[in-house]
Amino acid sequence: QVHLVESGGGLVQAGESLRLSCLSSGGDFSVYALGWFRQAPGKEREFVASITWAATETDYTPTVKGRFTISRDNAMNSLYLQMNDLKPEDTAVYYCNADPFTLPSARKSGGYWGQGTQVTVSS
Secondary structure, X not given: OOEEEEEOOEEEEOOOOEEEEEEEEOOOHHHOEEEEEEEOOOOOOEEEEEEOOOOOOEEEOOOOEOOEEEEEEHHHOEEEEEEOOOOXXXXXXXXXXXXXXXXXXXXXXXXXXXXXXXXXXXX
16 A cells, blocks of 8 residues: 655745655556646645656646646656746645546546645735
8 A cells, every 4th residue: 555745835925836745655656647636725635746657647737737737757666746827816735646547637637645734826
């Protein structure tokens, strides 16, 4: 069973960048499709981005496309989210998500979650 731990969140100003990381343990990282979700205060958790098992395809929610980049390093058991040109509306807790069979998407999340990392963007 995979165990996911996010890091890299923090407080930044609008227009700045952050890079989130998700480190996994507990198995072969390459068998999991991966994604990032986020949850803002008072809102439901929402899909942000996903990446396929071999990193051949990525997908993004429209509001972050062109600003965020998802990537993975299976040898390092790590998932990343490079976030550029951050906006106050990006403020949320960001969660790493994994599943061996399902590619995380806006319709369906995977079965494994990290504990989340807080991203706060001030205007």
